[in-house]
Amino acid sequence: MAASSSITTSSTTSKLLFTSSSTSTAARLLPFTTTSSFKCRAFHFHRHRFNPLLHVHVGPFKNPRIVFTHSTNRPPSSFVSAALATEASAKVIDGKKVAKEIRDEVAAEVSKMKEAIGVVPGLAVILVGDRKDSATYVRNKKKACEDVGIKSFDARLPEDSTEEEVIKHISGFNNDPAVHGILVQLPLPSHINEQNVLNAVCIEKDVDGFHPLNIGRLAMRGREPLFVPCTPKGCIELLHRYGVVIKGKRAVVIGRSNIVGMPAALLLQREDATVSVVHSRTKNPEEFTREADIIISAVGQANMVKGSWIKPGAVIIDVGINPVEDSKSPRGYRLVGDVCYDEAIKIASAITPVPGGVGPMTIAMLLSNTLTSAKRIHNFK
Numbered sequence: 001m002a003a004s005s006s007i008t009t010s011s012t013t014s015k016l017l018f019t020s021s022s023t024s025t026a027a028r029l030l031p032f033t034t035t036s037s038f039k040c041r042a043f044h045f046h047r048h049r050f051n052p053l054l055h056v057h058v059g060p061f062k063n064p065r066i067v068f069t070h071s072t073n074r075p076p077s078s079f080v081s082a083a084l085a086t087e088a089s090a091k092v093i094d095g096k097k098v099a100k101e102i103r104d105e106v107a108a109e110v111s112k113m114k115e116a117i118g119v120v121p122g123l124a125v126i127l128v129g130d131r132k133d134s135a136t137y138v139r140n141k142k143k144a145c146e147d148v149g150i151k152s153f154d155a156r157l158p159e160d161s162t163e164e165e166v167i168k169h170i171s172g173f174n175n176d177p178a179v180h181g182i183l184v185q186l187p188l189p190s191h192i193n194e195q196n197v198l199n200a201v202c203i204e205k206d207v208d209g210f211h212p213l214n215i216g217r218l219a220m221r222g223r224e225p226l227f228v229p230c231t232p233k234g235c236i237e238l239l240h241r242y243g244v245v246i247k248g249k250r251a252v253v254i255g256r257s258n259i260v261g262m263p264a265a266l267l268l269q270r271e272d273a274t275v276s277v278v279h280s281r282t283k284n285p286e287e288f289t290r291e292a293d294i295i296i297s298a299v300g301q302a303n304m305v306k307g308s309w310i311k312p313g314a315v316i317i318d319v320g321i322n323p324v325e326d327s328k329s330p331r332g333y334r335l336v337g338d339v340c341y342d343e344a345i346k347i348a349s350a351i352t353p354v355p356g357g358v359g360p361m362t363i364a365m366l367l368s369n370t371l372t373s374a375k376r377i378h379n380f381k
């Protein structure tokens with residue numbers, strides 16, 4: 001059986017920062033001059049010529065013999081047969097590699113800006129309390145800023161800080177011209193009202209994209225948010241850079257949190273996917289996911305999404321970061337996603353690993369949003 005493929009060509013020439021969505025004005029940097037697309041199995045990929053990421057692959061499938069043809073969009077009635085499942089292998093979407101490319105692009109733009117107008121973008125991170133995981137994320141963000149030439153500012157506040165104290169720090173950064181982006185590390189201690197705190201970040205510096213005005217604009221047709229939340233933006237960026245066509249596809253987002261699931265669903269819809277959102281009250285979530293060409297999972301449950309939940313050829317973006325005990329690991333645990341990777345890789349056409357998938361993209365998008373903010377504030381094109 002040969003993979004069904006069709007080649008179509010379209011021409012786009014742009015050289016800005018990121019792959020644009022159908023409705024957003026986001027820009028791209030990679031010199032994609034021509035794109036060709038091909039259909040394989042259940043999925044339709046776009047291949048960007050001149051994108052070194054995609055050059056090494058002829059198509060998304062290592063084994064073209066594993067082709068599923070359906071007269072309908074439905075997957076095989078039961079689990080994919082073992083014979084087929086063992087042979088197929090999804091393309092691994094390398095978030096670490098893409099994030100590195102983006103960080104390099106940001107670094108180049110930062111130094112261009114510094115040279116041209118003497119402005120260095122600045123990111124302020126506010127950490128309240130001493131959660132170990134939050135402290136690690138903040139440290140990683142600081143290091144990532146340094147690596148691309150963004151100046152980082154931190155405010156580390158004790159666990160028992162009041163809401164007013166946190167907001168006072170935010171106001172200080174709002175009024176500081178050296179700061180172009182403000183991030184309040186979540187979760188906040190439970191005595192602090194997250195909504196009041198996030199509302200206090202001025203929208204021009206809301207590089208996390210969590211301000212209700214930015215989210216509201218994201219949800220509305222014809223409106224543009226100043227910033228798109230980093231993790232969902234990273235998911236879409238991975239789909240773009242791997243040439244995955246979103247338009248007209250069925251997408252399922254698992255999870256509906258304000259920071260990942262909900263904005264991810266809004267973004268997919270802006271990209272003209274038909275989107276379903278599955279959450280903790282959804283009955284039989286697998287009935288939804290089995291219909292999906294694209295799954296974005298942001299739940300926080302290790303290995304919840306089984307191979308049998310996945311339509312053959314689907315593209316899987318696994319946002320979940322779940323520590324599982326592992327005595328062999330120096331940390332005593334290792335990180336796994338929401339998706340049962342070993343099963344999914346045999347059924348999906350492409351999948352993000354954990355770690356090394358969405359996580360590094362979140363940080364890369366934060367740097368990119370900070371750069372965008374500094375450019376906008378200083379009217380630097």
Ligand SMILES: NC(=O)C1=CN([C@@H]2O[C@H](COP(=O)(O)OP(=O)(O)OC[C@H]3O[C@@H](n4cnc5c(N)ncnc54)[C@H](OP(=O)(O)O)[C@@H]3O)[C@@H](O)[C@H]2O)C=CC1
Nearest residue numbers: 231255256257260279280298299300319320321358359362
């Ligand atoms: N890679 C990255 O950069 C990032 C990773 N993460 C990771 O992503 C995951 C999700 O994060 P976040 O959105 O903040 O988490 P939240 O806990 O805020 O949200 C989890 C969502 O999953 C839903 N859910 C929980 N259990 C189930 C279930 N059994 N079936 C279906 N849906 C379920 C919840 O439903 P309901 O709304 O009904 O409660 C909720 O909408 C975590 O593992 C987190 O560590 C988060 C941010 C960035």
Ligand SMILES: Nc1nc(=O)c2c([nH]1)NC[C@@H]1CN(c3ccc(C(=O)N[C@@H](CCC(=O)O)C(=O)O)cc3)C=[N+]21
Nearest residue numbers: 183184185186187208321355356357358359360362363
């Ligand atoms: N205001 C705010 N904004 C956030 O964006 C935000 C937040 N609060 N609170 C916590 C979550 C979580 N988050 C991650 C970022 C990077 C990785 C990441 O880089 N992970 C690596 C693994 C890191 C490791 O090994 O520990 C990876 O997946 O490869 C993970 C998770 C951002 N969040």
